[in-house]
Amino acid sequence: MTYRTLLLTQREGYAVVTMHRPREMNALSREMRGELEECFLRLSADKGVRAIILTGGDYVFSAGLDLKELSALADADIEDFFRSLTRQLKTIYTCAKPLIAAVGGIALGGGFNLATFCDLIIASESAIFGHPELMFGLNPLFNPLQRIVGIAKAKELIMLGQPIGAREALRIGLVNKVSPPEKLMLDAESMAGELAKRSPTALEAVKRISDLVPRLDRAAALDVEQDVETLLFSSQERKEHMKVFMDNLRSRKK
DSSP: OOOSSEEEEEOSSEEEEEEOOGGGTTOBOHHHHHHHHHHHHHHHHOTTOOEEEEEOOSSEEEOOBOHHHHHTOOGGGHHHHHHHHHHHHHHHHTOSSOEEEEEOSEEETHHHHHHHTSSEEEEETTOEEEOOGGGGTOOOOHHHHHHHHOHHHHHHHHHHOOOEEHHHHHHTTSOSEEEOGGGHHHHHHHHHHHHHTSOHHHHHHHHHHHHHGGGSOHHHHHHHHHHHHHHHHTSHHHHHHHHHHHHHHHHHHO
């Protein structure tokens, strides 16, 4: 399927979704957000896709919501606009497949939010993250950021709105890896390829666990994880993956 604002490439075991509005710095227009929603719904249902990379290319991830559209938004349309935005973001956040954000260049406002909705973030050395929304009288999304970097640092990034570079993002735990610009997509695709080798059922379970257990006390968290482990261990998929692993181990010992 083709899109007007996205490029979709499917590899063996994973997909690459590239936001493609270069003249607008990948600003998240209504059309692009709708296409992202449709694309992620499609990829979520595709059993051949075990991981997804979301990127904006080498020079920009996304400059955030399309300010031209926002400035022209009629008062009567505001509620519907933000309801649709919430639905579209939830589609990405609740995707069962592991998501990798490959951030080259700027990720501002809504673009920054998109990156934090992914499970893993690889940043180019040229990446810049920032939340300038308060300058426009808008509310940045606090929750996804504070879940990654903590409340104090999230308040600082959101309230002051000062952008940070890739190395600082790595230092505070916002990103998982910093790559030279020319290696950004190579590293992202290498990571996606590794994820594609893992058990899809187990990966989905880990995504759900990582979202749930931080909200529980330690005893309840342990109960949840052990219950999930019991279900995974009894699955045919686990048996097949373990057999392949043990067979490979035996062959290396010969």
